[in-house]
Amino acid sequence: MLDDSLSSSSQLDSPRFTPLRLTSRRRRLVVTSAAVLSVISILVLAYLSSSRPLLLVPQDPILPPKDDTPPLDRKSVLLGPPTGRFRDNLRNDTKYITSWISAGWTNDVMTYGNLIYLATLTERVPIIGPFTPSHIGGDAGNVLFGDVFDIDYLSEKIGMPVLEWHEVKNLSTPEIEDIGCWSVWQAVQVRESTPRGTNALNLQGLDISFTAGPKWLQKIPGYEHDPHAHFWSIASLLYSPAREESLIPPQPSEVHGALLPPDEHLACFDYLYYVCAHTSFEYQQDMSPAWRFVTQHFRWTNRLQSIADGYLRRMLSVPDDEPIPPYIAIHARRARDFLVYCNGQNKEYCFPSIATYQRRIEEIQEETRERLGIFPQHVVMLSDEEESDWWDSIRAVGWYAPDHVAEDTVNKYGKWYPVLIDAVIQSSGIGLIGMDGSTMSLLAGRRVQDWHNGVFKNIKWGSPDADDH
Numbered sequence: 003m004l005d006d007s008l009s010s011s012s013q014l015d016s017p018r019f020t021p022l023r024l025t026s027r028r029r030r031l032v033v034t035s036a037a038v039l040s041v042i043s044i045l046v047l048a049y050l051s052s053s054r055p056l057l058l059v060p061q062d063p064i065l066p067p068k069d070d071t072p073p074l075d076r077k078s079v080l081l082g083p084p085t086g087r088f089r090d091n092l093r094n095d096t097k098y099i100t101s102w103i104s105a106g107w108t109n110d111v112m113t114y115g116n117l118i119y120l121a122t123l124t125e126r127v128p129i130i131g132p133f134t135p136s137h138i139g140g141d142a143g144n145v146l147f148g149d150v151f152d153i154d155y156l157s158e159k160i161g162m163p164v165l166e167w168h169e170v171k172n173l174s175t176p177e178i179e180d181i182g183c184w185s186v187w188q189a190v191q192v193r194e195s196t197p198r199g200t201n202a203l204n205l206q207g208l209d210i211s212f213t214a215g216p217k218w219l220q221k222i223p224g225y226e227h228d229p230h231a232h233f234w235s236i237a238s239l240l241y242s243p244a245r246e247e248s249l250i251p252p253q254p255s256e257v258h259g260a261l262l263p264p265d266e267h268l269a270c271f272d273y274l275y276y277v278c279a280h281t282s283f284e285y286q287q288d289m290s291p292a293w294r295f296v297t298q299h300f301r302w303t304n305r306l307q308s309i310a311d312g313y314l315r316r317m318l319s320v321p322d323d324e325p326i327p328p329y330i331a332i333h334a335r336r337a338r339d340f341l342v343y344c345n346g347q348n349k350e351y352c353f354p355s356i357a358t359y360q361r362r363i364e365e366i367q368e369e370t371r372e373r374l375g376i377f378p379q380h381v382v383m384l385s386d387e388e389e390s391d392w393w394d395s396i397r398a399v400g401w402y403a404p405d406h407v408a409e410d411t412v413n414k415y416g417k418w419y420p421v422l423i424d425a426v427i428q429s430s431g432i433g434l435i436g437m438d439g440s441t442m443s444l445l446a447g448r449r450v451q452d453w454h455n456g457v458f459k460n461i462k463w464g465s466p467d468a469d470d471h
């Protein structure tokens with residue numbers, strides 16, 4: 003039991019995150035999960051063979067392993083509480099990695115997923131920033147990663163502590179510190195000559211001196227239509243000889259004009275959205291290792307899940323002591339960029355009709371009935387649509403929708419919460435009908451598949467017969 007002796011030794015002398023411990027944790031997890039799964043399947047079979055319908059949607063069919071391993075102490079990879087300078091809080095026997103976000107919320111979730119997956123590949127502790135409100139409206143303010151996702155659960159699942167910036171450094175009026183980082187962005191695209199913009203200076207007081215990554219980072223060097231890089235190409239910059247071979251003169255930092263090579267203690271990259279193991283936009287593929295090894299373990303915090311459950315109960319008139327019935331959610335992007343893609347066609351022509359949705363609903367009902375013995379009756383619509391006529395037409399066919407105006411969601415919880423609550427509802431049913439091309443649909447669909455063993459179907463759009471099949 004090498005790992006147990008390791009974990010019981012002094013926290014400062016031996017950080018709990020070691021490859022040895024990881025392996026053993028994973029093995030136990032697999033064995034325990036297999037045991038738990040077989041018990042669950044027997045129970046489910048017994049349940050199905052009885053005549054009662056299966057009502058409850060299991061929120062998490064795979065229970066956390068019950069063993070004597072103490073919970074992973076994330077903070078053990080820091081010297082103590084947040085310090086004025088991040089460097090004063092990093093352990094000298096531990097390496098770290100960070101990066102930043104700069105797109106819509108779901109893209110940013112995927113980007114943090116990529117960062118954490120890269121962290122596991124390079125055995126570095128990831129330090130994560132907040133979500134910034136690029137598409138929500140600047141006055142929404144930032145929301146902490148840990149207010150949306152259960153960061154302790156995530157750390158347990160991946161066997162590695164995940165830190166947030168505010169846990170490392172006192173950010174109240176962040177002291178400006180110089181650091182050297184790699185720019186992946188300068189290497190993978192030709193439209194901009196500068197590194198991808200980050201919020202590092204504002205948020206963390208980091209004054210970055212960038213070193214442009216080598217051109218071979220780009221999957222297809224010089225190809226202007228695909229800025230993807232491979233995880234391992236980026237990872238190689240953290241090791242010899244790729245690091246030394248790629249060092250070129252750094253660019254001066256914005257505030258101090260500092261010239262620094264990429265930091266080795268805290269590795270940092272400007273932007274990691276366009277990263278894949280094999281295929282560009284890989285989250286669309288079942289093989290996506292970032293999804294399978296990391297992002298699928300981004301579970302909603304208990305608080306956020308119970309807020310969303312409250313909306314579902316009121317919407318579907320389910321009393322507190324009864325389970326929420328399995329339902330089919332629809333995510334309909336109908337505004338902003340998706341409206342632009344309609345090229346001036348009206349929405350009735352361009353976006354899926356109720357009849358088109360109905361066909362997909364029936365397909366999902368058929369599949370869950372056959373495969374799970376569940377026949378979901380309720381349909382819940384989530385959308386960025388603002389026209390009340392359309393919402394009326396949705397309610398007229400008996401479908402449900404959260405009413406963020408009547409519920410006063412923005413005043414009660416803040417501007418982030420209509421979209422956060424809708425995202426939770428999208429991912430908590432037994433089926434999801436998504437909007438082809440939407441990453442928000444994509445992640446919700448993967449959650450329905452992998453968390454609830456449910457069905458995900460994307461709907462094609464652009465003309466009335468686009469989804470014919």
Ligand SMILES: Nc1nc2c(ncn2[C@@H]2O[C@H](COP(=O)(O)OP(=O)(O)OP(=O)(O)O)[C@@H](O)[C@H]2O)c(=O)[nH]1
Pocket residue numbers: 105106107108109137138333334335338384385386420421424425439440441442443
């Ligand atoms: N309340 C609510 N807002 C939505 C919904 N779908 C989209 N939106 C809003 O529309 C914005 C879409 O812009 P992005 O931020 O680019 O969305 P994304 O998360 O990157 O996902 P996609 O653009 O769909 O790939 C979201 O941030 C939300 O503000 C929804 O189902 N409910």
Ligand SMILES: *[C@@H]1O[C@H](CO)[C@@H](O)[C@H](O)[C@H]1NC(C)=O
Pocket residue numbers: 094095
């Ligand atoms: C690492 O830090 C510990 C205290 O946290 C200190 O005792 C030790 O000397 C340091 N080692 C090096 C190589 O700096």
Ligand SMILES: *[C@@H]1O[C@H](CO)[C@@H](O)[C@H](O)[C@H]1NC(C)=O
Pocket residue numbers: 083084172173174175
């Ligand atoms: C952060 O710094 C501010 C002022 O610089 C101080 O008032 C506050 O107590 C510090 N917070 C923590 C958690 O150390």
Ligand SMILES: [Mg+2]
Pocket residue numbers: 106109
């Ligand atoms: Mg978007």
